[in-house]
Amino acid sequence: MEKYALKVIFKKSGEMIYFSQLDLIHILERALRRSGLPLYFTQGFSPRVKISFYSGLKLGLEGDIQAQLYFRSQISFLEFKTCLSKELPAGLSLIGEMK
Amino acid sequence: MINLLDFQKPQRYIGNEGNVSRKSPQGKIRICLSFPDLYEVGMSNLGLRVIYGFLNEHEDVACERVFMPGEDMANFLKKSGEPLFSLETKSPMQSFEVLGYHLGYELNAINFLHMLNLGKVSLCKEKRGNLIVLAGGIMNPEPLAEFVDVFYLGEFEAGAGFFLEILRRHKAKNERLKALSQVPGFYVPEFYSFDRSRGALNIVKSFSQAQYPLKRSHVRNLDSAYYPSRWLTPLTSIVHDRAQVEIARGCPNSCNFCQAQAVYSPYRERSMRRVKELVTEIYKNSGYENISLLSLSASDYSSIENLIDEIYDFCKINRIGLSLPSLRIDDITGRLCKQLSLLKKTSLTVALEAARSPLRCLLNKNIAIDKLFNAALTARKLGMRHIKIYFMFGFEQEKEADLRAIGGLIDKLRSVSKLNVYASINAFIPKPFSAWEKFSMQKKEILEDKKRLILESVPHRKDFKISFAPIEKSLIEAAISRSGRSFSKVIYNAYVKGTRLNGYSERFSWDIWQESLDYAGLKLEDILNYKGPEFPWSFIKKNL
Numbered sequence: 001m002e003k004y005a006l007k008v009i010f011k012k013s014g015e016m017i018y019f020s021q022l023d024l025i026h027i028l029e030r031a032l033r034r035s036g037l038p039l040y041f042t043q044g045f046s047p048r049v050k051i052s053f054y055s056g057l058k059l060g061l062e063g064d065i066q067a068q069l070y071f072r073s074q075i076s077f078l079e080f081k082t083c084l085s086k087e088l089p090a091g092l093s094l095i096g097e098m099k
Numbered sequence: 100m101i102n103l104l105d106f107q108k109p110q111r112y113i114g115n116e117g118n119v120s121r122k123s124p125q126g127k128i129r130i131c132l133s134f135p136d137l138y139e140v141g142m143s144n145l146g147l148r149v150i151y152g153f154l155n156e157h158e159d160v161a162c163e164r165v166f167m168p169g170e171d172m173a174n175f176l177k178k179s180g181e182p183l184f185s186l187e188t189k190s191p192m193q194s195f196e197v198l199g200y201h202l203g204y205e206l207n208a209i210n211f212l213h214m215l216n217l218g219k220v221s222l223c224k225e226k227r228g229n230l231i232v233l234a235g236g237i238m239n240p241e242p243l244a245e246f247v248d249v250f251y252l253g254e255f256e257a258g259a260g261f262f263l264e265i266l267r268r269h270k271a272k273n274e275r276l277k278a279l280s281q282v283p284g285f286y287v288p289e290f291y292s293f294d295r296s297r298g299a300l301n302i303v304k305s306f307s308q309a310q311y312p313l314k315r316s317h318v319r320n321l322d323s324a325y326y327p328s329r330w331l332t333p334l335t336s337i338v339h340d341r342a343q344v345e346i347a348r349g350c351p352n353s354c355n356f357c358q359a360q361a362v363y364s365p366y367r368e369r370s371m372r373r374v375k376e377l378v379t380e381i382y383k384n385s386g387y388e389n390i391s392l393l394s395l396s397a398s399d400y401s402s403i404e405n406l407i408d409e410i411y412d413f414c415k416i417n418r419i420g421l422s423l424p425s426l427r428i429d430d431i432t433g434r435l436c437k438q439l440s441l442l443k444k445t446s447l448t449v450a451l452e453a454a455r456s457p458l459r460c461l462l463n464k465n466i467a468i469d470k471l472f473n474a475a476l477t478a479r480k481l482g483m484r485h486i487k488i489y490f491m492f493g494f495e496q497e498k499e500a501d502l503r504a505i506g507g508l509i510d511k512l513r514s515v516s517k518l519n520v521y522a523s524i525n526a527f528i529p530k531p532f533s534a535w536e537k538f539s540m541q542k543k544e545i546l547e548d549k550k551r552l553i554l555e556s557v558p559h560r561k562d563f564k565i566s567f568a569p570i571e572k573s574l575i576e577a578a579i580s581r582s583g584r585s586f587s588k589v590i591y592n593a594y595v596k597g598t599r600l601n602g603y604s605e606r607f608s609w610d611i612w613q614e615s616l617d618y619a620g621l622k623l624e625d626i627l628n629y630k631g632p633e634f635p636w637s638f639i640k641k642n643l
Contacts, residue, residue: 018109030386047418
C-alpha cells in the first residue's frame with residue numbers, strides 16, 4: 001500500500017506537560033483514529049498508526065514536537081488540521097507543517 | 100499550590116480525559132465518585148464509568164471523580180493540610196453533597212477511610228453535616244456500616260434515577276436518608292439494629308418505614324439500561340487499557356464457590372444489535388485501539404459466533420484489536436477456533452480451580468482435562484504465547500493427592516503445549532451469598548501446610564510462574580467479607596495504625612491486623628469458623 005508522509009509540528013503546553021512521550025503516542029493515535037483521516041497502519045498482527053517523532057520532550061517541559069505521520073492518500077496540511085484539531089486535548093496543538 | 104511535577108505519575112491528578120465532564124458545578128447537584136484505589140486501577144472499572152456517564156447525562160447533576168492518591172501525594176496532603184480534591188474541578192471532597200464509593204474489594208476498606216480523612220470528611224457519620232457517603236459494590240455491608248450513610252445493594256443503574264429524584268426533592272441529609280430507605284436497593288444502616296441475644300437474628304428498626312427485608316436490585320433489560328458510549332478515554336496508560344463493551348451480566352453456570360454468579364443473577368444478555376451499536380459508537384468517541392467484549396463467561400453468550408462475525412469486519416477495517424477475555428476451553432477447540440485466529444489474543448486463561456476431576460465435580464466446575472490439553476495445543480497453533488491457569492485450595496473435602504497433582508499438571512501443560520504457564524493459586528474464601536457461604540475457612544496453619552505441599556509438587560523451572568496470594572491477606576479478606584458491625588473497630592484501628600493500600604501484597608501488614616483484632620476483642624478463628632445459621636448478611640435476600 002502507498003503511504004504519504006506529512007511532517008508537522010505540535011506544541012505541548014498547559015496540562016499536557018504532565019504527559020510523557022509514551023502517553024503522547026497513544027493520545028495522537030486515538031485522536032487520529034477519531035479524526036476520520038485515511039490513516040496508514042503498520043503491518044503485522046497488532047497494526048498501529050504509524051508516527052515517527054524527531055525529538056521528544058522531557059516531562060514537565062513546554063515546547064515543540066516534530067512528527068512525521070503517514071496516510072493512505074495525499075493529505076494537505078489544512079485538511080489535516082481541520083480534521084485533527086478538534087480531537088486534540090487542551091494543551092496539545094498543531095502549529096504548522098515542516099517543510 | 101501543588102506542583103504536580105513533584106509527584107509520581109502526575110497524570111493521575113489532571114482530569115482531562117477524552118469525554119470528561121466539563122460542567123460548572125454551580126447550582127447543580129454535586130456528586131463525587133470516589134474510588135478507593137489508584138487512578139490506573141479505578142479507571143479500569145466499568146461500574147465507575149457507567150455511573151459517571153449516567154449521572155452526567157442529567158443537566159442538573161455535576162458528577163466528578165476522585166481516586167486514592169499515590170503514597171507521595173497522600174503524604175503531601177497530610178503534611179500540608181490541603182484536602183484531597185476531585186479531578187474535574189479540583190474541589191475539596193467536602194464541597195460535594197454525595198461521595199459515592201465503590202467498595203467492591205474488601206481490603207480497600209482501609210483506603211476508603213484514608214480517603215475520607217484526606218478529604219477532611221469525618222469518619223463519624225454524625226459529624227459530616229449534610230454530606231452523604233454512599234457506597235456500593237460490597238456484598239456484605241456490615242463491617243463498614245459504621246462509616247457509610249447509605250449503601251446501595253445491587254446494580255446502581257436500577258436505582259440511580261430514584262436516587263437523583265430524592266436528592267432533588269429533599270435537601271436535608273436526614274430527609275434524604277429517610278426517603279432513600281424506602282426505595283428498593285438502598286440500605287441505611289442507622290435505621291436498623293440487630294439483636295442476636297436470643298439466638299435467632301432479630302431486627303429492630305428505628306425508622307418504621309425503612310424497608311425490610313432488604314433486596315438487591317438489578318437491571319431487567321440490558322438493552323434499555325444506560326451504557327457509557329461517550330467512553331472516558333484516559334490520556335495515560337491504565338491497568339486494563341481497552342474500551343469495554345459488556346455483552347452479558349451474570350453467569351448461567353453455578354460453581355459452588357462463586358459469589359459473582361450468585362449476586363449478579365439473573366443471567367442477562369445484551370442484544371447483538373446493541374453490542375454492535377456500542378462498539379461502533381465507543382470507537383468513534385474514543386479512538387481506542389483495543390476493544391474487549393466483557394462478561395463473566397463469553398462462551399455462554401447465546402450466539403457468540405454470530406456476534407463476532409457481526410463485529411469483526413468493523414474491527415478489521417479500523418484495525419481494532421478485539422478481545423474476548425472469558426472464553427471456555429471447549430470453544431477454543433470447537434466453534435470459535437476459526438474466529439479466534441482472527442482476534443487479538445495473546446493468552447488463554449483457564450479457571451480450572453482443582454487439578455483432579457473428583458474435586459472439580461464437588462466444586463461444580465466441570466472441565467474435562469483432555470479438553471484443556473487440546474485447547475492449549477490449539478492456543479499454541481493460534482500463536483498465543485502463554486496460558487494462565489487458576490487454582491484454589493483450602494477445601495475441607497480436598498485430599499493430599501489433589502494438592503500434589505497441581506505441580507504435575509502445570510508441568511505437563513507446559514511440556515505438551517510449549518506455552519509459558521502462569522499459575523495463580525489462591526486459598527478458598529467462603530464468600531457471602533455463594534452456594535458455599537456456610538462453609539468455614541480453613542485455619543492459617545492448615546493452609547500453610549497445604550501451600551507447602553503444592554509448592555513441593557512444582558518442579559523449579561523458568562518457563563512457568565506460580566503466584567500465591569499471601570495466606571494472611573486471604574484470611575483478612577475473608578474476615579472482612581464475613582463479619583458484622585463489630586468488625587468496624589478492627590478496620591478503624593488498622594487504619595489508624597497506618598496500614599495502607601492493603602490490596603498490594605507488599606503493603607499488607609499482618610501484625611497490624613492481628614493487633615487490631617485483639618484491640619476489638621475479636622478472634623479471627625471465631626469469625627472464620629462461624630457456621631450460622633444466621634450470618635451478618637442474612638437480612639439481605641438472595642437473588643433468585
